[in-house]
């Protein structure tokens with residue numbers, strides 16, 4: 137992409153093509169011969185990583201769309217059936233949902249890198265602005281994608297974000313109606329979001345082509361911020377940059393795989409495992425982590441329109457950066473003041489992200505206001521003034537000189553800082569989500585399925601199934617489970633015949649037959665677990681006004697506060713067992729009579745774990761209520777633990793397969809990273 | 825560069841080849857889930873389990889069409905005449921030679937069970953039509969006889985017989 141190519145293939149067939157369409161020459165000049173500054177550090181590999189992530193998102197997304205149904209009644213279950221029934225569906229779904237987060241992690245690093253090294257300065261202004269456009273498109277795409285699973289947070293996120301537009305004077309409401317295609321977020325909204333979510337990544341890909349084009353015209357910036365002058369300043373893109381990018385990419389994949397295989401729901405919201413309910417708003421609407429700084433800015437402004445303007449302004453201001461910062465020196469390395477302000481700005485963004493996950497009240501609001509001011513001040517006050525008053529240090533004469541100077545390598549420590557910061561934000565989110573919980577923290581139990589080698593305890597699953605069947609299933613449905621699942625690999629280990637026997641004990645309504653009548657037949661393996669009530673209204677009526685929730689995903693839909701710094705360790709210890717801990721503690725948490733100072737509402741029961749303590753479900757189970765055939769003591773404690781194990785399996789039936797494949801992938805990636813590292817060393821040995 | 829020994833060259837080449845090979849293996853393995861997801865999912869496979877069909881309501885000379893794994897299955901209670909016709913043709917003269925006996929279950933000779941998908945290009949033949957007292961495919965004019973064997977037209981093969989068994993005299997299990 138840098139002018140006509142001088143490349144001439146030797147193969148006659150390729151020559152024939154080349155004369156008609158010089159595509160090989162284009163590829164050669166862009167990705168092989170292209171001169172790249174020889175002093176690039178690993179922060180420069182994130183461009184390649186981002187292209188890789190875009191590819192992953194498009195491929196997994198196209199595949200998920202093959203199985204997904206964009207309809208309010210079916211979307212939630214269709215996502216679950218992808219995860220449960222489609223071959224490797226769980227993998228593809230987790231790759232895609234965590235891929236969005238990885239994409240944003242990479243883009244933020246990429247943007248901060250550009251900011252630090254002045255990659256937006258002349259002649260790279262258009263390159264930078266195209267980047268800002270890509271970032272905006274990514275935000276829109278991510279937002280619409282998050283709506284598609286149609287969980288509670290999808291629905292309410294969609295409602296809150298689309299309502300931002302209602303702040304626009306005069307036409308706001310009409311615009312919102314136009315976005316919705318109705319009078320509230322509903323089926324038309326879901327359909328158009330699906331369509332646009334499919335479209336936008338290709339638009340992004342198009343702008344990426346422009347971005348790369350602009351990059352190849354202006355040439356890459358580099359840590360020294362001086363332009364290459366002689367041959368000695370550059371190395372050919374292949375093999376030097378390709379191998380280095382490849383190594384960076386594989387390291388990033390290890391990080392990505394950790395999420396996908398071991399903590400796939402770490403960045404997700406448990407509320408999104410509850411199907412969208414337009415009648416109930418979750419206590420805390422928290423967007424995905426990558427929007428949190430902007431969400432904090434939005435909430436910090438006490439006026440509706442003002443908040444929206446500031447939020448969008450916070451992104452738009454980036455586009456003007458090349459003109460706000462006039463300093464002649466590009467790299468902050470040689471700008472002692474700019475460097476300090478840069479790190480303050482990074483901290484500001486991280487803190488804003490953390491505040492975005494906190495409830496908008498008290499000290500948090502005040503802090504958000506201060507930091508919002510700091511955010512804008514950095515662009516509008518600090519950078520313009522700095523470019524006038526700052527005395528930069530001398531920049532090296534050439535890139536070759538810079539390489540010889542061996543400017544400090546602080547990449548590792550910087551990565552550590554970033555990981556910690558990321559943990560802080562993620563933890564902040566989890567904190568905020570857990571605020572709604574409010575009860576005491578359930579004790580952390582030992583689960584056989586925890587950790588990288590976790591497996592379900594078959595005995596516990598079978599006993600848990602018994603408890604579920606004899607106790608829970610009288611009130612709770614289990615809509616996502618089929619009888620065939622009982623015989624699935626990684627499940628309770630029923631034989632197909634045993635599962636069929638369970639199924640045929642149940643009468644299933646079928647029909648109509650030839651005479652047009654509905655009839656009852658014995659259940660088959662392909663049937664769902666029957667629900668105890670024909671519909672939600674009946675369930676509500678029979679249970680004192682509170683419909684017992686479906687239990688299929690319960691173990692992933694409950695949350696509580698782990699507190700700082702525990703949530704950071706949780707990422708490394710792969711802690712994913714909040715749900716089972718909570719369910720176990722809840723079942724054992726009934727206290728009768730309630731504490732004297734507690735006023736129990738009519739028809740409620742006191743539970744020390746339940747948020748607010750007044751639960752509508754009476755104590756469901758006590759000692760000796762269910763007969764265990766395997767000699768396990770018939771104690772409440774065991775019932776609670778077994779049924780929690782069972783519910784973890786119903787929520788994540790492929791957990792064992794996930795961890796097994798995860799181990800193989802990890803071993804492979806580490807091996808590949810090692811090989812790439814040594815190859816890279818060998819290749820670069822020639823260049824130094 | 826020019827002074828590197830050949831031993832070092834070999835070591836380096838080996839490293840390059842090994843890295844490339846491992847990366848290629850990884851890329852190939854990563855493609856597997858992307859292809860495998862296209863196969864029928866677990867619910868589709870479960871829904872394709874055997875079905876039972878009650879034959880009692882089908883009078884002589886009548887047929888019904890049931891669906892199994894999304895395919896139409898013709899169950900035909902053949903008349904004596906149809907059976908005789910099917911058995912009197914010399915098998916060797918047929919485009920796809922097969923005896924009528926081999927296409928029905930012994931002792932239940934009047935029952936013909938075939939997958940109603942034309943072996944030409946997949947249209948559904950119409951029962952009790954055509955010149956052979958069997959099936960006629962309207963798409964390109966293939967003719968099947970009362971045993972579901974192709975007699976004329978572009979179709980190359982007989983209508984396939986699905987796996988089935990008699991559970992009782994008046995009930996079959998398909999699949």
Ligand code: FES
Nearest residue numbers: 942944945961964
């Ligand atoms: S499809 Fe039946 S004749 Fe062509």
